[in-house]
Amino acid sequence: MLNASKKILLVSASLIALGGSINALAAPSSNASPVAVERVEQMVNVNKASAEEIAAVLKGVGTKTANAIVAYRDAHGAFTTIDSLTLVKGIGAKTIEKNQSRIML
Numbered sequence: 001m002l003n004a005s006k007k008i009l010l011v012s013a014s015l016i017a018l019g020g021s022i023n024a025l026a027a028p029s030s031n032a033s034p035v036a037v038e039r040v041e042q043m044v045n046v047n048k049a050s051a052e053e054i055a056a057v058l059k060g061v062g063t064k065t066a067n068a069i070v071a072y073r074d075a076h077g078a079f080t081t082i083d084s085l086t087l088v089k090g091i092g093a094k095t096i097e098k099n100q101s102r103i104m105l
Contacts (some may be wrong), residue, residue: 034076045104046085058099065090079105 012098033080045058046069055066065088073079082103096103 043100043102043104045105047073057102058095059102060098061091061097081105 033045042057044049044054046054049057051063051066051070054069055061061069067084068088068090076087079085082096082100082105085096085103086093
């Protein structure tokens with residue numbers, strides 16, 4: 001009879017431990033993979049944002065280029081298409097391509 005009690009106790013403990021593991025596996029991780037983070041991209045309105053905001057959101061756009069975007073916008077008015085950003089020195093088709101989903105007008 002003692003062996004049966006030990007087996008029941010061992011099985012119960014295993015199920016409890018396994019239950020905790022399942023919850024841990026099902027819970028979202030705070031260390032999300034880069035792929036998961038990439039799906040929730042930030043966006044920036046290049047017609048309203050500051051140079052700091054533009055540089056922070058757009059890939060491959062540093063402070064100097066972000067300042068050029070703002071200066072161009074101030075001198076020529078709002079951008080009417082995303083492709084019109086290529087008129088700014090330092091912004092090419094590749095920069096537009098990799099930031100297409102991040103740019104708002």
